[in-house]
Amino acid sequence: MSTDVMGAGSARELLARASSRTRAEPADARAGAVFERVTVGAESFFVKRLSASSDWIMRIAGDHVHRPYLIWRSGLMDQAPGLIDHTVVAMDLTGAPGDDAVLTIVMRDVGESLVPPGDSTVPAAQHARFIAHMAALSSAFWGWKDQLGLTTMAQRMRFFAPDNIAAELDAAEVPGPLAAAAAGWPALAERSPLLSAVARRVHDDPAIITARLAGLPGTFVHGDWKMGNLGSHPDGRTVLLDWTLPGAGPACWDLCWYLALNRARLPEQKEAAIARFRAALEGHGIATSAWWQEQLDLCLIGIMATFGWEKALGDADELSWWEARVTAAVARQLIPLPRGSVR
Secondary structure, eight states, X not given: OOTTTTTOOSHHHHHTXXXXXXXXXXXXXXXXXXXEEEEETTEEEEEEEEOTTTOHHHHHTTOSSOHHHHXXXXXXXXXXXXXXEOOEEEEEEESSSSTTOEEEEEEEOOGGGBOOSSSOOOOHHHHHHHHHHHHHHHHHTTTOOOOSOOOOHHHHHTTTOHHHHGGGGGSSSOOHHHHHHHHHHHHHHXXXXXXXXXXXXXXXXXXXXXXXXXXXXXXXXXXXXXXXXXXXXXXXXXXXOOOOSOEEEOHHHHHHHHHHHSGGGOSSOHHHHHHHHHHHHHHTTOOOTTTHHHHHHHHHHHHHHHHHHHHHTSOHHHHHHHHHHHHHHHHHHTOOOOTTOOO
């Protein structure tokens, strides 16, 4: 970090020294935050401003306290392994406590290192690093417990639940992902009664999954390992942006989220990526034999409560993969579903 940024103190103080400021519209930004590119001295920064009043992701995640600020202020982000670059240099929270309080996040501008937008397959070596570094992050925080009031597992699984997004659908301009979810849940009931029944069961009573996960090994969960938040530096470090959904949870959650949201861009089969992640955990000295299958099954089930709607709007092969894996997981874990749901 240059001397222009060292000792900047707060986001406000850093931005006061900006020589240029330009509004930005990231291709992957869909939640209502405001973005700028700014120049301070010889360096370029990316600035994000958001509040629960303006950001629908915060609202449906139940975040009324700015969880990214809590983990930044606690020093937790800087405890991540050195092979993870979160890019943040400063955060400020301004305004009275509540949904109108505005969080300003200043990040180094790493646009050239990010995964390009689109649906093209990422290079196999880059994907392998993402999986390895995901495992390294999980391993570094193994056994970590949330004492900050961060995202709960129930909130993750009910993220797109119909009753959770209902109020957002009354907006004059409904965010695209929420409109898609509202259309996707009925489509799921038509295309996959099993996945639809699983989603409804978990939405109605997340504890059927979360209570069991709480008895298995846990770690810190970043919460959003999608390609739009990822990149690679020339030295091999992984850029990991948007720590919006942090919390304690199972390592397999970040893995299953990655598999669900990045399906079109994966250079290997999901089973291979799952095996790669498990081997990486083992490589960090974490024994997995006693808990792996149960945690993976429960996370696969939980992810379909989150993203089943998205699979209903996609192609048949992808839907079939999730239906087969979740059917097997439900049977192994004896998850109670309405009679006739499992074919």
